[in-house]
Amino acid sequence: MLKINDSEFNRLVTFMRERYGINLSHKRTLIEGRLSNMLYERGFKNYDDYLDCCLNDKSGKELDGLLIKLTTNHTYFMREPEHFKYLTDTVLPFLKQVNAKTKTMRIWSAGCSSGEEAYTTAMHISEFLGKEKTAWDTRILATDISLRTLAGAQNGVYLASGLSDLPDGWIDKYFDRLDSEKCKIKPELRREVIFRTFNLMEPIPYKKAPFDLIFCRNVMIYFEMETKLALVNRFFDVLRPGGYLFIGHAESIPRDTTQYQYIKPAIYRKPLQ
Known part of the structure; x- marks a missing residue:
């Protein structure tokens, strides 16, 4: 060695x-x-x-x-399923109500790695909105620092063995089977995720409109506390009032040094007022 x-x-x-x-x-x-x-x-x-x-x-x-x-790029579909249950039960109903006029949802998967998180979120939105989905713009921004990782995510090809945690029927609904071992995200779902290269240490350039929900899960495990707090504060500045931040269950934000409202483990919210 x-x-x-x-x-x-x-x-x-x-x-x-x-x-x-x-x-x-x-x-x-x-x-x-x-x-x-x-x-x-x-x-x-x-x-x-x-x-x-x-x-x-x-x-x-x-x-x-x-x-x-x-860095560890290990992720998978439906990772931390409690987040997706809360997304469907609480976050999406709230966003549907407050964004009824614009019919948009601004969601960011920050540190998206190979794309499973963003695609899982897109599937849940599609299931939640159902036939109303065509009237909504719910395209998800997914960013990472690795060009190679993003290229794989954009291609949307995954091992069939890694899809076992998805609900019944979702594989046939959202994937095309390439062969016995690989599946590819269907084109209409791939169009729901916009992949971009971005270093989370840089100022956030996405300020056209505030975000409704930001995922930054299992990214900050690499960061020192000062770096982590600076990042979540930048997220806070680009979230709408009432917007949510989901982090990894192995991560936490000190409640005495943040403006966020603690909701439950790994879920934080920008106060409505």
Whole structure:
């Protein structure tokens, strides 16, 4: 295994924190475990040379590869089902009522990874609105820092074995079967999700109208508290009064340092007034 020395480790940790907000200061073993073999196979003699390669690559592909290696992109359809029950029972009825005139719902999947969260949300909206869906604009914004991950999400091809948690009938309704192992999101549902590259450390540019709901689940586990609080405050500024923020169940927001109303574990709301 190619060992990372202190200077290389500090340089990589500082870069990831400053550029992406990701704290790897206690992840030395993870860094070596995920990068060592790849560096050896590609002929890099040390980690500094590899980071130089990432920074000098104008295409962005090397940095993209580094991000994928060092962050966990594990997600799946219907992850944390309590969120989707609350979405259907509480959030969507509220949004249908308050947005009855405009017939729009502004939803953002921030840190969307391979797209399962955004597509699951789109399915629930379709089920909730039923025949009224054609009258509504409920397209979901889905952002991530990884171009490669977003390309896969936009393509919408998933292993059939990963769809087992979806309700009965949804696979046939929302997917086309490619073969015995893979399924692809139907075109009409793919059109309901708009994928964009965005680094959550940057100022939020999506200010045409406030968001009704923001998902940012299992993203902030990588962040230090200061970074996390700054991000949720930026979310607060672009949420409508009464809008919701869903975070991961392994995450929390300190109630004494936030303007959000705590609803239940991993669900927060911007006060109506």
